[in-house]
Amino acid sequence: MIQVDSASRRPWIPFLTLLAALILLVLPMQELPGGFVPDWVSLVLIYWALAFPVRMGVPIAWVTGLIVDIITLGIPGAHAFTKSVIVYITGSLALRIRAFPVWQQSVVVFLLLTLELASLVIIGGLTGEAITGMHRWTAVVVGALVWPLVYHVLRRSRHSSNLRGS
Amino acid sequence: MVPHAKSGFWRGLAPYLLSSILLISAYMHVGAVKVAASSLAVIGIPIHFVASLPSMTLAAMQGRLTTTEQLRRQFEFLREQNLILRARLQRFEFLENENNRLRELLQAAPQAVEKVTLAQLVAVNPELGSLTVLVNKGSADDVYIGQPVIDAGGIVGQVTKSSLFTSKISLITEESQAVPVQVVRSGVRAILYGGGKNRTLRVMYLDRNVDIQPDDVLVSSGLGEIYPPGYPVAVVTAVERNIAESFMNIEARPMSHLGRDREVLLLWPTQLKASDHDSDAMVEEKSE
Numbered sequence: 001m002i003q004v005d006s007a008s009r010r011p012w013i014p015f016l017t018l019l020a021a022l023i024l025l026v027l028p029m030q031e032l033p034g035g036f037v038p039d040w041v042s043l044v045l046i047y048w049a050l051a052f053p054v055r056m057g058v059p060i061a062w063v064t065g066l067i068v069d070i071i072t073l074g075i076p077g078a079h080a081f082t083k084s085v086i087v088y089i090t091g092s093l094a095l096r097i098r099a100f101p102v103w104q105q106s107v108v109v110f111l112l113l114t115l116e117l118a119s120l121v122i123i124g125g126l127t128g129e130a131i132t133g134m135h136r137w138t139a140v141v142v143g144a145l146v147w148p149l150v151y152h153v154l155r156r157s158r159h160s161s162n163l164r165g166s
Numbered sequence: 167m168v169p170h171a172k173s174g175f176w177r178g179l180a181p182y183l184l185s186s187i188l189l190i191s192a193y194m195h196v197g198a199v200k201v202a203a204s205s206l207a208v209i210g211i212p213i214h215f216v217a218s219l220p221s222m223t224l225a226a227m228q229g230r231l232t233t234t235e236q237l238r239r240q241f242e243f244l245r246e247q248n249l250i251l252r253a254r255l256q257r258f259e260f261l262e263n264e265n266n267r268l269r270e271l272l273q274a275a276p277q278a279v280e281k282v283t284l285a286q287l288v289a290v291n292p293e294l295g296s297l298t299v300l301v302n303k304g305s306a307d308d309v310y311i312g313q314p315v316i317d318a319g320g321i322v323g324q325v326t327k328s329s330l331f332t333s334k335i336s337l338i339t340e341e342s343q344a345v346p347v348q349v350v351r352s353g354v355r356a357i358l359y360g361g362g363k364n365r366t367l368r369v370m371y372l373d374r375n376v377d378i379q380p381d382d383v384l385v386s387s388g389l390g391e392i393y394p395p396g397y398p399v400a401v402v403t404a405v406e407r408n409i410a411e412s413f414m415n416i417e418a419r420p421m422s423h424l425g426r427d428r429e430v431l432l433l434w435p436t437q438l439k440a441s442d443h444d445s446d447a448m449v450e451e452k453s454e
Contacts, residue, residue, distance in 0.1 A: 019213075026210075026217045062182045066189075071210030073327040073334050076203045077189030084186065088179040127194055135362075 010161035014048045014056055017154060018064055026071065038143030040150075041068055042116060045083055046090050046109060047154045050098055053091035061087035078123045082116040089115075102148045110144035204305060207329035214288050214300065214332070225428070280394065281434035283307065285315075287427070288332060297340040297360070303432060304331040312392050314433045320398035320421035321345065321386060322430050337424050338399065339367060347399050348387035352377040355387055358400060358418060367400050369416035374407055376414070384418060394435040398422075 021040035041064060048056035065080035090097065090112065097108055117140055192199040232240075285301035303309050305328045313325040315335050323343065327334040338345055343360040347369075354376055356369045372378065382402040388395025400418035407414050 022213055023217045026214055027220075058179055058182050062186070065186075067209070070203065070206050071213055073204075073207060073329055073332070075190055076193050076199075076206075077186040080189070081183060081186035084179060084182040088175075123190065127190065 013157055013161040014052070017044050017048075017157060018060075020044075022064075022067065022071070025068065036138070036142055038139050038146055039113065039116070041065075042083060042086060042113060043109070043143055043147065043150045044154065045087050046112060047150060049087045049090040050094050050105075051154075051158060053094040056087075057091055058084045058088050075123065075127055075129060078120060078127075081123065082119045085119065086112045086116050102151055105151065106144045106147045109147045110140065113140040113143045204329035208331060211331070218288055280436060283432045283434075284429055285432050286429055297337045297362070298326070298334050299337070299430075300332050300334055301430060301432075302332060304328050304333050306330050308434070309333045309432060314393045314397075314435065315430050316397055316433060317422045317427050317430050319423050320400075321393055322422045322424060324392055325432075335430070338420060338422075339365070339424060345393055345399055346387045346389040347384040348395075349378055349402075350383045350385055352382075354378055355389070356384075358384060366403065367418040367420060369402070369418060370413065372414050372416060374409075374412060374414055378402060378405055378414070378416060380405055383421075394433065 018041065021044040024040040045056075045061050045064060049061070061083040062080045065078075065083035066076060068074070068079040068083075069076045093108075097105060100108070117136055189199075193203060283303060285303040288300045288302055301315075309325055309328045311325055311328060315322045315324060321338060323335045323337040323340070325333050326336040336343055338358070338360055339362070340360045341362045345358045346355070347358045348355050354372070356372050356378075359368050359370055361368055369378070369384075380402050383398060384400045384402065386393040386395055386397045386399055393399075398421045400420050402416060402418050404417040405414060406416070
Protein backbone atom coordinates (compact mmCIF):
# COMPACT_ATOMS: atom_id res chain seq x y z
CA MET A 1 0.00 0.00 0.00
CA ILE A 2 1.90 2.99 -1.24
CA GLN A 3 0.32 6.29 -0.54
CA VAL A 4 2.21 9.39 -1.34
CA ASP A 5 -0.69 11.69 -0.87
CA SER A 6 -2.89 10.87 2.06
CA ALA A 7 -4.80 14.13 1.78
CA SER A 8 -8.37 13.29 0.91
CA ARG A 9 -11.06 15.10 -0.88
CA ARG A 10 -13.45 15.33 2.01
CA PRO A 11 -11.61 15.11 5.32
CA TRP A 12 -14.64 16.38 7.23
CA ILE A 13 -16.64 13.18 6.68
CA PRO A 14 -15.57 11.57 10.02
CA PHE A 15 -16.55 14.69 11.90
CA LEU A 16 -19.90 14.81 10.12
CA THR A 17 -20.62 11.20 11.13
CA LEU A 18 -19.62 12.02 14.71
CA LEU A 19 -22.04 14.95 14.69
CA ALA A 20 -24.76 12.65 13.34
CA ALA A 21 -24.01 10.19 16.15
CA LEU A 22 -24.30 13.00 18.72
CA ILE A 23 -27.69 13.94 17.29
CA LEU A 24 -28.80 10.29 17.34
CA LEU A 25 -27.69 10.11 20.97
CA VAL A 26 -30.13 12.82 22.05
CA LEU A 27 -32.92 11.91 19.62
CA PRO A 28 -36.19 11.28 21.45
CA MET A 29 -36.77 7.54 21.75
CA GLN A 30 -39.60 7.50 24.26
CA GLU A 31 -41.58 4.97 22.23
CA LEU A 32 -38.80 2.40 22.08
CA PRO A 33 -38.49 -0.02 24.98
CA GLY A 34 -35.65 0.88 27.31
CA GLY A 35 -32.15 -0.19 26.52
CA PHE A 36 -32.48 -0.52 22.79
CA VAL A 37 -30.51 2.58 21.99
CA PRO A 38 -26.78 1.88 21.74
CA ASP A 39 -24.10 4.47 22.31
CA TRP A 40 -23.77 5.62 18.69
CA VAL A 41 -20.92 7.98 19.49
CA SER A 42 -18.72 5.17 20.81
CA LEU A 43 -19.51 2.98 17.81
CA VAL A 44 -18.61 5.73 15.35
CA LEU A 45 -15.43 6.57 17.28
CA ILE A 46 -14.40 2.90 17.25
CA TYR A 47 -14.95 2.72 13.50
CA TRP A 48 -12.81 5.74 12.72
CA ALA A 49 -10.13 4.60 15.15
CA LEU A 50 -9.98 1.35 13.20
CA ALA A 51 -9.86 3.12 9.86
CA PHE A 52 -7.42 5.89 10.77
CA PRO A 53 -5.67 4.90 14.02
CA VAL A 54 -3.38 7.92 13.96
CA ARG A 55 -5.51 10.69 12.54
CA MET A 56 -8.68 9.80 14.49
CA GLY A 57 -6.91 9.09 17.75
CA VAL A 58 -7.26 9.82 21.41
CA PRO A 59 -7.43 13.65 21.19
CA ILE A 60 -10.54 13.56 19.01
CA ALA A 61 -12.11 10.90 21.25
CA TRP A 62 -11.38 13.05 24.29
CA VAL A 63 -12.97 16.17 22.82
CA THR A 64 -16.00 14.19 21.58
CA GLY A 65 -16.44 12.61 25.02
CA LEU A 66 -16.30 16.03 26.62
CA ILE A 67 -19.00 17.27 24.22
CA VAL A 68 -21.15 14.26 25.16
CA ASP A 69 -20.68 15.07 28.85
CA ILE A 70 -21.58 18.70 28.35
CA ILE A 71 -24.65 18.26 26.15
CA THR A 72 -26.10 15.53 28.37
CA LEU A 73 -25.40 17.63 31.50
CA GLY A 74 -23.27 14.82 32.90
CA ILE A 75 -20.02 14.95 34.84
CA PRO A 76 -17.56 16.72 32.52
CA GLY A 77 -14.64 14.39 31.92
CA ALA A 78 -16.39 11.06 32.48
CA HIS A 79 -17.13 10.21 28.85
CA ALA A 80 -13.93 11.95 27.81
CA PHE A 81 -12.07 9.46 30.01
CA THR A 82 -13.86 6.33 28.84
CA LYS A 83 -13.88 7.21 25.16
CA SER A 84 -10.16 8.02 25.26
CA VAL A 85 -9.51 4.59 26.75
CA ILE A 86 -11.54 2.62 24.21
CA VAL A 87 -10.17 4.60 21.26
CA TYR A 88 -6.62 4.10 22.51
CA ILE A 89 -7.17 0.33 22.76
CA THR A 90 -8.87 0.22 19.36
CA GLY A 91 -6.11 2.27 17.77
CA SER A 92 -3.35 0.11 19.22
CA LEU A 93 -4.98 -3.09 17.98
CA ALA A 94 -6.39 -1.60 14.78
CA LEU A 95 -4.26 -3.62 12.36
CA ARG A 96 -5.26 -6.87 14.03
CA ILE A 97 -8.97 -6.01 14.45
CA ARG A 98 -9.24 -4.85 10.86
CA ALA A 99 -8.29 -8.34 9.69
CA PHE A 100 -11.16 -9.91 11.63
CA PRO A 101 -14.45 -10.81 9.96
CA VAL A 102 -17.25 -8.45 10.95
CA TRP A 103 -18.85 -10.77 13.50
CA GLN A 104 -15.55 -11.10 15.35
CA GLN A 105 -15.26 -7.34 15.31
CA SER A 106 -18.69 -7.34 16.99
CA VAL A 107 -17.20 -9.36 19.83
CA VAL A 108 -14.39 -6.82 20.19
CA VAL A 109 -16.91 -3.99 20.11
CA PHE A 110 -18.90 -5.76 22.81
CA LEU A 111 -15.81 -5.97 25.02
CA LEU A 112 -14.95 -2.32 24.38
CA LEU A 113 -18.48 -1.12 25.17
CA THR A 114 -18.53 -3.27 28.32
CA LEU A 115 -15.25 -1.73 29.41
CA GLU A 116 -16.65 1.74 28.76
CA LEU A 117 -19.83 1.13 30.74
CA ALA A 118 -17.91 -0.50 33.59
CA SER A 119 -15.64 2.54 33.88
CA LEU A 120 -18.67 4.85 33.67
CA VAL A 121 -20.29 2.93 36.51
CA ILE A 122 -17.11 3.22 38.59
CA ILE A 123 -16.80 6.95 37.89
CA GLY A 124 -20.49 7.38 38.69
CA GLY A 125 -20.06 5.51 41.94
CA LEU A 126 -17.04 7.59 42.96
CA THR A 127 -18.75 10.89 42.22
CA GLY A 128 -22.09 9.96 43.74
CA GLU A 129 -24.08 10.04 40.50
CA ALA A 130 -24.73 6.33 40.33
CA ILE A 131 -25.86 4.77 37.06
CA THR A 132 -28.96 2.74 37.74
CA GLY A 133 -30.85 0.20 35.72
CA MET A 134 -30.16 -2.82 33.58
CA HIS A 135 -31.01 -1.00 30.37
CA ARG A 136 -27.49 0.37 30.11
CA TRP A 137 -26.16 -3.18 29.88
CA THR A 138 -28.66 -4.29 27.26
CA ALA A 139 -27.56 -1.23 25.28
CA VAL A 140 -24.06 -2.75 25.23
CA VAL A 141 -25.38 -5.95 23.66
CA VAL A 142 -27.46 -3.97 21.17
CA GLY A 143 -24.36 -1.91 20.33
CA ALA A 144 -22.43 -5.08 19.48
CA LEU A 145 -25.35 -6.38 17.39
CA VAL A 146 -25.67 -3.21 15.30
CA TRP A 147 -21.90 -3.01 14.73
CA PRO A 148 -22.10 -4.70 11.26
CA LEU A 149 -24.61 -2.05 10.21
CA VAL A 150 -22.45 0.80 11.52
CA TYR A 151 -19.42 -0.77 9.86
CA HIS A 152 -21.02 -0.99 6.43
CA VAL A 153 -22.66 2.43 6.52
CA LEU A 154 -19.47 4.15 7.62
CA ARG A 155 -17.31 2.20 5.17
CA ARG A 156 -19.56 3.34 2.37
CA SER A 157 -19.31 6.93 3.57
CA ARG A 158 -15.54 6.60 3.73
CA HIS A 159 -15.24 5.11 0.25
CA SER A 160 -17.61 7.57 -1.31
CA SER A 161 -15.59 10.41 0.13
CA ASN A 162 -12.38 8.77 -1.05
CA LEU A 163 -10.63 8.92 2.31
CA ARG A 164 -7.36 7.07 2.55
CA GLY A 165 -4.34 6.70 4.75
CA SER A 166 -4.07 6.66 8.50
CA MET B 167 2.23 2.26 9.04
CA VAL B 168 2.54 1.29 12.65
CA PRO B 169 -0.05 3.01 14.80
CA HIS B 170 1.17 4.66 17.97
CA ALA B 171 4.76 3.95 17.06
CA LYS B 172 5.87 7.26 18.44
CA SER B 173 3.20 7.84 21.03
CA GLY B 174 2.89 5.00 23.48
CA PHE B 175 0.76 4.90 26.57
CA TRP B 176 2.62 7.68 28.37
CA ARG B 177 2.35 10.19 25.56
CA GLY B 178 -0.72 8.94 23.77
CA LEU B 179 -3.18 8.25 26.55
CA ALA B 180 -1.93 9.21 30.01
CA PRO B 181 -2.19 13.01 29.57
CA TYR B 182 -5.81 12.69 28.46
CA LEU B 183 -6.74 10.38 31.33
CA LEU B 184 -5.02 12.71 33.77
CA SER B 185 -6.85 15.76 32.42
CA SER B 186 -10.18 13.89 32.60
CA ILE B 187 -9.57 12.97 36.22
CA LEU B 188 -8.54 16.54 37.03
CA LEU B 189 -11.67 17.82 35.31
CA ILE B 190 -13.91 15.41 37.21
CA SER B 191 -12.40 16.24 40.59
CA ALA B 192 -12.48 19.97 39.80
CA TYR B 193 -16.15 19.61 38.91
CA MET B 194 -16.79 17.84 42.19
CA HIS B 195 -14.99 20.30 44.43
CA VAL B 196 -14.75 23.71 42.75
CA GLY B 197 -17.97 25.66 42.40
CA ALA B 198 -16.69 27.81 39.55
CA VAL B 199 -16.08 24.74 37.36
CA LYS B 200 -19.70 23.69 37.86
CA VAL B 201 -20.90 27.10 36.75
CA ALA B 202 -18.57 27.02 33.74
CA ALA B 203 -19.84 23.56 32.75
CA SER B 204 -23.45 24.65 33.00
CA SER B 205 -22.72 27.71 30.86
CA LEU B 206 -20.85 25.60 28.32
CA ALA B 207 -23.96 23.46 27.91
CA VAL B 208 -25.21 26.10 25.45
CA ILE B 209 -23.16 24.33 22.78
CA GLY B 210 -25.70 21.54 23.04
CA ILE B 211 -28.56 23.80 21.96
CA PRO B 212 -28.03 23.42 18.17
CA ILE B 213 -27.62 19.64 18.56
CA HIS B 214 -30.78 19.41 20.65
CA PHE B 215 -32.56 21.58 18.12
CA VAL B 216 -31.64 19.32 15.19
CA ALA B 217 -32.58 16.23 17.22
CA SER B 218 -35.98 17.67 18.03
CA LEU B 219 -36.72 18.57 14.37
CA PRO B 220 -38.41 15.26 13.43
CA SER B 221 -40.88 15.33 16.29
CA MET B 222 -41.45 19.06 15.81
CA THR B 223 -42.27 18.64 12.12
CA LEU B 224 -44.53 15.74 12.99
CA ALA B 225 -46.40 17.90 15.48
CA ALA B 226 -46.63 20.74 12.96
CA MET B 227 -47.93 18.39 10.29
CA GLN B 228 -50.60 17.11 12.63
CA GLY B 229 -51.78 20.70 13.05
CA ARG B 230 -51.91 21.20 9.27
CA LEU B 231 -53.64 17.94 8.52
CA THR B 232 -56.58 18.37 10.85
CA THR B 233 -59.71 19.51 9.07
CA THR B 234 -61.77 22.55 9.99
CA GLU B 235 -64.45 20.26 11.33
CA GLN B 236 -62.02 18.52 13.66
CA LEU B 237 -60.59 21.84 14.81
CA ARG B 238 -64.06 23.16 15.54
CA ARG B 239 -64.89 20.06 17.55
CA GLN B 240 -61.62 20.38 19.47
CA PHE B 241 -62.36 24.03 20.12
CA GLU B 242 -65.81 23.16 21.43
CA PHE B 243 -64.34 20.50 23.69
CA LEU B 244 -61.70 22.85 25.08
CA ARG B 245 -64.29 25.58 25.68
CA GLU B 246 -66.47 23.20 27.62
CA GLN B 247 -63.54 21.99 29.64
CA ASN B 248 -62.48 25.56 30.35
CA LEU B 249 -65.95 26.30 31.67
CA ILE B 250 -65.93 23.28 33.95
CA LEU B 251 -62.45 24.07 35.24
CA ARG B 252 -63.40 27.69 35.92
CA ALA B 253 -66.42 26.60 37.89
CA ARG B 254 -64.20 24.32 39.94
CA LEU B 255 -61.67 27.08 40.43
CA GLN B 256 -64.31 29.33 41.97
CA ARG B 257 -64.94 26.73 44.61
CA PHE B 258 -61.21 26.25 45.07
CA GLU B 259 -60.66 29.97 45.63
CA PHE B 260 -63.43 30.04 48.16
CA LEU B 261 -61.91 27.07 49.98
CA GLU B 262 -58.45 28.61 49.86
CA ASN B 263 -59.75 31.81 51.44
CA GLU B 264 -61.52 29.82 54.08
CA ASN B 265 -58.43 27.73 54.71
CA ASN B 266 -56.26 30.82 55.15
CA ARG B 267 -58.81 32.34 57.53
CA LEU B 268 -58.86 29.18 59.60
CA ARG B 269 -55.08 29.10 59.61
CA GLU B 270 -55.04 32.66 60.89
CA LEU B 271 -57.39 31.61 63.67
CA LEU B 272 -54.95 28.86 64.55
CA GLN B 273 -52.14 31.44 64.31
CA ALA B 274 -50.32 29.40 61.71
CA ALA B 275 -48.64 31.09 58.77
CA PRO B 276 -50.99 31.25 55.79
CA GLN B 277 -49.78 29.32 52.78
CA ALA B 278 -48.77 31.78 50.13
CA VAL B 279 -49.56 31.11 46.50
CA GLU B 280 -46.82 29.15 44.82
CA LYS B 281 -44.91 30.58 41.90
CA VAL B 282 -45.32 28.58 38.71
CA THR B 283 -43.54 28.75 35.37
CA LEU B 284 -44.40 26.96 32.16
CA ALA B 285 -41.42 25.13 30.64
CA GLN B 286 -41.34 23.55 27.23
CA LEU B 287 -39.98 20.12 26.73
CA VAL B 288 -37.01 20.01 24.41
CA ALA B 289 -38.05 16.80 22.70
CA VAL B 290 -34.90 14.92 23.48
CA ASN B 291 -33.56 12.11 25.51
CA PRO B 292 -30.61 13.64 27.33
CA GLU B 293 -29.15 10.51 28.85
CA LEU B 294 -28.93 7.15 27.10
CA GLY B 295 -32.09 5.16 27.79
CA SER B 296 -32.74 6.97 31.03
CA LEU B 297 -36.00 8.31 32.38
CA THR B 298 -35.12 11.93 32.11
CA VAL B 299 -36.47 14.75 30.00
CA LEU B 300 -34.97 18.11 29.16
CA VAL B 301 -36.83 21.41 29.45
CA ASN B 302 -36.00 24.84 28.11
CA LYS B 303 -35.67 26.62 31.45
CA GLY B 304 -32.42 26.70 33.35
CA SER B 305 -30.57 28.38 36.18
CA ALA B 306 -31.00 31.67 34.32
CA ASP B 307 -34.73 31.33 35.16
CA ASP B 308 -33.99 30.51 38.83
CA VAL B 309 -34.48 26.78 38.34
CA TYR B 310 -32.83 24.91 41.19
CA ILE B 311 -31.89 21.30 41.79
CA GLY B 312 -34.64 19.40 43.56
CA GLN B 313 -37.36 21.60 42.13
CA PRO B 314 -40.74 19.83 41.78
CA VAL B 315 -42.23 19.56 38.28
CA ILE B 316 -45.92 18.91 37.57
CA ASP B 317 -48.26 18.70 34.60
CA ALA B 318 -52.02 18.56 34.14
CA GLY B 319 -52.21 15.09 35.70
CA GLY B 320 -49.95 15.43 38.70
CA ILE B 321 -46.32 15.26 39.75
CA VAL B 322 -43.88 14.53 36.93
CA GLY B 323 -40.58 14.50 38.79
CA GLN B 324 -37.86 16.77 40.03
CA VAL B 325 -35.03 18.77 38.51
CA THR B 326 -31.79 16.87 38.95
CA LYS B 327 -29.43 18.96 36.81
CA SER B 328 -29.65 22.46 35.52
CA SER B 329 -27.52 24.38 33.11
CA LEU B 330 -27.94 28.01 32.14
CA PHE B 331 -30.83 27.52 29.71
CA THR B 332 -31.86 23.89 30.05
CA SER B 333 -32.48 21.52 32.91
CA LYS B 334 -32.86 17.82 33.29
CA ILE B 335 -35.91 16.38 35.01
CA SER B 336 -35.81 12.91 36.54
CA LEU B 337 -39.23 11.30 36.26
CA ILE B 338 -40.80 9.69 39.32
CA THR B 339 -40.66 6.34 37.49
CA GLU B 340 -36.86 6.34 37.60
CA GLU B 341 -35.37 3.72 39.90
CA SER B 342 -33.47 6.29 41.93
CA GLN B 343 -36.57 8.38 42.65
CA ALA B 344 -38.90 8.17 45.61
CA VAL B 345 -41.90 10.33 46.53
CA PRO B 346 -43.38 10.57 50.04
CA VAL B 347 -47.13 10.07 49.54
CA GLN B 348 -50.36 9.83 51.45
CA VAL B 349 -53.46 7.82 50.62
CA VAL B 350 -56.30 10.31 50.14
CA ARG B 351 -59.00 7.96 51.44
CA SER B 352 -57.34 6.73 54.62
CA GLY B 353 -54.52 9.19 55.28
CA VAL B 354 -51.91 6.42 55.39
CA ARG B 355 -48.40 7.68 54.71
CA ALA B 356 -46.02 5.74 52.53
CA ILE B 357 -43.13 6.14 50.15
CA LEU B 358 -43.57 5.56 46.43
CA TYR B 359 -40.56 4.20 44.55
CA GLY B 360 -39.88 4.34 40.83
CA GLY B 361 -39.81 1.01 39.05
CA GLY B 362 -37.74 1.85 35.98
CA LYS B 363 -38.69 2.16 32.35
CA ASN B 364 -41.99 0.48 31.34
CA ARG B 365 -42.52 -0.72 34.89
CA THR B 366 -45.03 0.39 37.47
CA LEU B 367 -44.38 2.40 40.60
CA ARG B 368 -44.15 0.49 43.86
CA VAL B 369 -45.23 1.34 47.39
CA MET B 370 -42.86 -0.49 49.68
CA TYR B 371 -42.65 -1.32 53.37
CA LEU B 372 -46.34 -1.02 54.19
CA ASP B 373 -47.50 -3.39 56.87
CA ARG B 374 -49.94 -6.18 55.91
CA ASN B 375 -52.88 -4.72 57.76
CA VAL B 376 -52.63 -1.12 56.56
CA ASP B 377 -55.75 0.30 54.93
CA ILE B 378 -54.97 0.57 51.21
CA GLN B 379 -56.83 -0.84 48.23
CA PRO B 380 -56.84 -0.63 44.41
CA ASP B 381 -58.04 2.68 42.90
CA ASP B 382 -56.81 4.61 45.93
CA VAL B 383 -55.33 7.96 44.94
CA LEU B 384 -51.90 8.78 46.31
CA VAL B 385 -51.07 12.46 46.79
CA SER B 386 -47.74 13.93 47.82
CA SER B 387 -47.52 14.24 51.60
CA GLY B 388 -45.02 17.09 51.74
CA LEU B 389 -42.60 15.17 53.91
CA GLY B 390 -39.10 15.14 52.54
CA GLU B 391 -39.61 18.80 51.59
CA ILE B 392 -39.06 18.36 47.88
CA TYR B 393 -42.62 17.93 46.66
CA PRO B 394 -45.24 20.28 48.11
CA PRO B 395 -48.18 18.52 49.80
CA GLY B 396 -51.45 17.73 48.06
CA TYR B 397 -50.45 17.08 44.45
CA PRO B 398 -51.75 13.84 42.93
CA VAL B 399 -48.96 11.35 42.21
CA ALA B 400 -50.35 7.92 41.39
CA VAL B 401 -53.30 5.55 41.50
CA VAL B 402 -52.95 2.17 43.20
CA THR B 403 -53.50 -0.59 40.63
CA ALA B 404 -52.83 -3.77 42.59
CA VAL B 405 -52.50 -4.71 46.23
CA GLU B 406 -51.14 -8.13 47.07
CA ARG B 407 -51.33 -9.30 50.65
CA ASN B 408 -49.15 -12.29 51.31
CA ILE B 409 -49.46 -14.02 54.67
CA ALA B 410 -45.88 -15.23 54.46
CA GLU B 411 -44.46 -11.73 54.16
CA SER B 412 -44.75 -8.87 56.59
CA PHE B 413 -45.06 -6.20 53.89
CA MET B 414 -47.52 -5.88 51.03
CA ASN B 415 -46.70 -5.76 47.32
CA ILE B 416 -48.41 -2.65 46.04
CA GLU B 417 -48.25 -1.38 42.48
CA ALA B 418 -49.31 2.04 41.30
CA ARG B 419 -49.69 3.88 38.02
CA PRO B 420 -48.48 7.48 37.68
CA MET B 421 -51.21 10.09 37.16
CA SER B 422 -49.08 12.62 35.32
CA HIS B 423 -48.26 12.19 31.65
CA LEU B 424 -44.55 11.84 32.47
CA GLY B 425 -43.18 14.22 29.91
CA ARG B 426 -45.31 13.06 27.03
CA ASP B 427 -46.95 16.47 26.97
CA ARG B 428 -45.15 19.28 25.28
CA GLU B 429 -45.19 21.46 28.39
CA VAL B 430 -44.61 20.96 32.09
CA LEU B 431 -44.95 23.32 35.04
CA LEU B 432 -42.03 24.19 37.29
CA LEU B 433 -43.10 24.93 40.86
CA TRP B 434 -41.47 27.21 43.36
CA PRO B 435 -43.05 26.04 46.62
CA THR B 436 -43.13 28.61 49.38
CA GLN B 437 -40.53 28.00 52.02
CA LEU B 438 -41.88 25.97 54.92
CA LYS B 439 -41.61 27.91 58.14
CA ALA B 440 -40.84 26.44 61.53
CA SER B 441 -44.44 26.97 62.60
CA ASP B 442 -45.59 24.88 59.65
CA HIS B 443 -43.77 21.82 60.82
CA ASP B 444 -45.86 19.51 62.85
CA SER B 445 -44.48 18.28 66.13
CA ASP B 446 -43.27 14.99 64.61
CA ALA B 447 -40.87 16.80 62.32
CA MET B 448 -39.52 18.83 65.24
CA VAL B 449 -38.84 15.68 67.22
CA GLU B 450 -37.07 14.16 64.23
CA GLU B 451 -34.87 17.18 63.83
CA LYS B 452 -33.85 17.09 67.47
CA SER B 453 -33.08 13.43 67.47
CA GLU B 454 -30.72 13.79 64.53
